[in-house]
Amino acid sequence: xxxxxxxxxxxxxxxxxxxxxxxxxxxxxxxxxxxxxxxxxxxxxxxxxxxxxxxxxxxxxxxxxxxxxxxxxxxxxxxxxxxxxxxxxxxxxxxxxxxxxxxxxxxxxxxxxxx
Numbered sequence: 001x002x003x004x005x006x007x008x009x010x011x012x013x014x015x016x017x018x019x020x021x022x023x024x025x026x027x028x029x030x031x032x033x034x035x036x037x038x039x040x041x042x043x044x045x046x047x048x049x050x051x052x053x054x055x056x057x058x059x060x061x062x063x064x065x066x067x068x069x070x071x072x073x074x075x076x077x078x079x080x081x082x083x084x085x086x087x088x089x090x091x092x093x094x095x096x097x098x099x100x101x102x103x104x105x106x107x108x109x110x111x112x113x114x115x
Contacts, residue, residue: 030073037093
């Protein structure tokens with residue numbers, strides 16, 4: 001059983017920064033891809049950023065240049081550094097880890113950006 005445990009969410013003013021962490025607990029494989037998704041109220045869940053075990057990254061256009069994803073393969077942990085936050089970034093952020101055909105999700109952590 002694999003659990004993804006997220007931390008680092010909270011309330012921040014516009015222009016501020018937050019760092020999210022997601023650690024895999026339990027019997028964890030070496031995930032092919034780890035990443036972050038988010039879901040704002042009334043909207044569908046959307047991709048924020050992903051990173052492969054080799055370090056290749058992919059970002060949503062809306063966060064390019066502001067967010068940075070990184071991972072520690074030895075710890076099966078993924079991070080999301082979020083800078084220059086805006087109210088439009090307010091959402092529940094979910095950690096995701098893929099080990100095909102398995103796909104794991106965290107419980108989500110709330111990020112709220114006040115104007």
